[in-house]
Amino acid sequence: MSLPATAVVAPTPGSLDSYHVTREPYYRAIGDEVALYEAAYSVRMPIMLKGPTGCGKTRFVEYMAWKLGKPLITVACNEDMTASDLVGRFLLDASGTRWQDGPLALASRYGAICYLDEVVEARQDTTVVIHPLTDARRILPLEKKGEIIEAHPDFQVVISYNPGYQSLMKDLKQSTKQRFGALDFNYPEHEVEAEIIAHESGVSMDVAKNLVHIAERARNLKGHGLDEGISTRMLIYAGRLITQGVAPLAACRVALVRPITDDPDMRDALDAAVTTYF
Ligand SMILES: Nc1ncnc2c1ncn2[C@@H]1O[C@H](COP(=O)(O)OP(=O)(O)OP(=O)(O)O)[C@@H](O)[C@H]1O
């Protein structure tokens, strides 16, 4: 069947195929975050995931994209990032200039979840490009191209934010914050965290629980000599080394103690915690 001459052929969203999460990511729900996210997505509310490093924010958004069957485009934000890096730019090639959509344009044009990781790292003049996409307008003006993208119905913005790290100079503007709903993340309670570590690293539950005990000691030292406690991610690394046959003491030194502090007294205190449990 041929199309009538006047048919408008929508651009093929083929460009998003590679952004689908094809296999179910392992995600252990901690509270009601899955249901809350689903409700937020159903009204396309932009969402902010708040929590310390290595506590499951990225894993959660991957899981939600898979569960909702939507493509996921992730952008690691940094302070050198410009608005063009998000929105797109003209490129010069053999046949002349051609427009290339940036990740935000791609996601809003074809309908993906756009995850801006560590968004506070971006300069505030870069962050404001998400403003028209995260209010009732849901548009993205491509000024250089002279086009306004009306966001695809499936499009949603998700940002992550580590509340501990912000200085006055580096924080989101209120006008950015107030466009988002927020979900708080933290390290899960003991048993659940051990379950995650056992699953991700292959260690037994007993070993995983000991790793969590050590982390809890370190987390209590946050603000008393440590900037940040030991994350779930670090515990998984330690577990993986143990699974590889590394002795638990050495594994904990390499994966837990050495990376987070250079202070000799603090290292001694943490090493002592390790020897209590291994
Ligand atoms: N609830 C959870 N269910 C399953 N895995 C988890 C969970 N929480 C943490 N993890 C594990 O911890 C690892 C670190 O989590 P993730 O990378 O999502 O942290 P993050 O919060 O995005 O950290 P950062 O702020 O540094 O980007 C994951 O790769 C995953 O293995």
Ligand SMILES: [Mg+2]
């Ligand atoms: Mg992350």
